[in-house]
Amino acid sequence: MSENYVSKNSSNSHPFLCVENLGYQIDEIKLLSDISFEISAGERVAIFGPSGAGKSTLIRLLNRLDEPSDGTVYLEGQDYRQIPPRKLRRRLGMVMQQPNLFPGTVGENIRFGPQAQGKLLEDEKIEALLSSVDLEGFADREVSKLSGGEAQRVNLARTLANQPEVLLLDEPTSSLDQDSRQEVEQTIMAILQSRGVTCILVSHDRDQVQRLSDRVLLLEDGRLKADGSTREILNA
Amino acid sequence: MLSQWIENQVLLGAAQAAITLLAALLVMVLTIRLNLGLKKDILIGLGRGLVQIVGVGFLLTIIFSADLWVSLPIILAMITAAGFITVQRIKAIPNALWISLAGITAGAGSVILIMTLLGVIRQDLTSVIPIGSMMVYGAMNANTLMLERFFSELASHAGQVEAGLALGASPEQVVVPYARRAVTAALIPRINGLQSLGIVWIPGAMSGMLLSGENPAYAGFYQFVVSGSIFVTVGITVLISIVLVRKQVFSPAEQLLIRSEEKA
Numbered sequence: 001m002s003e004n005y006v007s008k009n010s011s012n013s014h015p016f017l018c019v020e021n022l023g024y025q026i027d028e029i030k031l032l033s034d035i036s037f038e039i040s041a042g043e044r045v046a047i048f049g050p051s052g053a054g055k056s057t058l059i060r061l062l063n064r065l066d067e068p069s070d071g072t073v074y075l076e077g078q079d080y081r082q083i084p085p086r087k088l089r090r091r092l093g094m095v096m097q098q099p100n101l102f103p104g105t106v107g108e109n110i111r112f113g114p115q116a117q118g119k120l121l122e123d124e125k126i127e128a129l130l131s132s133v134d135l136e137g138f139a140d141r142e143v144s145k146l147s148g149g150e151a152q153r154v155n156l157a158r159t160l161a162n163q164p165e166v167l168l169l170d171e172p173t174s175s176l177d178q179d180s181r182q183e184v185e186q187t188i189m190a191i192l193q194s195r196g197v198t199c200i201l202v203s204h205d206r207d208q209v210q211r212l213s214d215r216v217l218l219l220e221d222g223r224l225k226a227d228g229s230t231r232e233i234l235n236a
Numbered sequence: 237m238l239s240q241w242i243e244n245q246v247l248l249g250a251a252q253a254a255i256t257l258l259a260a261l262l263v264m265v266l267t268i269r270l271n272l273g274l275k276k277d278i279l280i281g282l283g284r285g286l287v288q289i290v291g292v293g294f295l296l297t298i299i300f301s302a303d304l305w306v307s308l309p310i311i312l313a314m315i316t317a318a319g320f321i322t323v324q325r326i327k328a329i330p331n332a333l334w335i336s337l338a339g340i341t342a343g344a345g346s347v348i349l350i351m352t353l354l355g356v357i358r359q360d361l362t363s364v365i366p367i368g369s370m371m372v373y374g375a376m377n378a379n380t381l382m383l384e385r386f387f388s389e390l391a392s393h394a395g396q397v398e399a400g401l402a403l404g405a406s407p408e409q410v411v412v413p414y415a416r417r418a419v420t421a422a423l424i425p426r427i428n429g430l431q432s433l434g435i436v437w438i439p440g441a442m443s444g445m446l447l448s449g450e451n452p453a454y455a456g457f458y459q460f461v462v463s464g465s466i467f468v469t470v471g472i473t474v475l476i477s478i479v480l481v482r483k484q485v486f487s488p489a490e491q492l493l494i495r496s497e498e499k500a
Contacts, residue, residue, distance in 0.1 A: 063402055085490040090404035100399035116405035
């Protein structure tokens, strides 16, 4: 069932992430069908489409928060079902639409991921992560006192604390007001530029897709309708 | 007053039950007036309660002098019934019946057995069955409360649970705050019960002993034994159940199986 992607390809130059015939259905309703694409390391790809197209479903499958009904995903040639879920989720760090911060301080939230694997994140590292999301000095602040934009930036820093190889961003600004949206987007842009991390962004905001991605996967009714450069797809 | 007119004790009991039933039906009429939608539940509760408890009364009359081992199938039947009653309230949790049976058997079963072997519960049917039933009942209520609370906590915090999973935490790690709240919710009524013992209420066991002329000081000690044993039963039951249920709400690939409104 879970053969190695490398074994199917004689070449060693397998793609960083390969999605193969991915499908998902729930209660007989098909939410995604036959999705296939490849992503190279360092790429910035947007999954774009109208609401209800299956964008969030797809990104949840990439993080394996749900189980695909068909197909699978290969990460550096390895079927992701062979990778222990916790390890996979640390490698493919997900930032959800809602911050979903845990009650407590900002610092406690940022420590959570490393702590779950028994590592203690030093205060300096927490401060460095907070600095990367423009929240210096926020470590001791209660998360209940944060604005929406601040909470989403803490969410981003919390994901970065695991040092993921891929950032999965699920509509990271859609729950925010206009000002906060800009702040968070700028933070994301700065992180992508400074870290060169591979990024998969889900968004229904055409302008945001234009600013944050080089390539677009256009999703409609649970199917991949187009795959090309951002300019090509958005101007089509 | 009734006892002056009716000499037969069973008939006297039936007449007293009829008066109580009448009062309970008046409460039901009030709930109908207030549109609370409880009519069916109240009728089933009153009907079942009356038939079941009188049935047990007759059963005890018949087996009054039977051997102690007869209490074993009776207690097991009570535990089984408690498991099924729990599941009626928590259909959404996979394997809730087995979890409940395991928790209640471990909690109530072990305490009844140890207390009986030690002679803390008098080794005869008329002691083991009623005191055992109190433990099974306590275990059932605590187990239901715990499972219901655990499920609703997870459903309303599905976003945080999945955020934890997405950060590479294990299911056991992400459910800690919700499991803690569920266990606390189940234990608090029992802790309150212990704290208010003798001040706010004098429970049935002690009342019965006082009515039958036992030494009040001994009745006090014995009531503490019963209440303390029920606390131990409840504690073991909910701790076993929470350990078992934690795994049930996640798939083998550590995905949350409960679909909340925000996830649907």
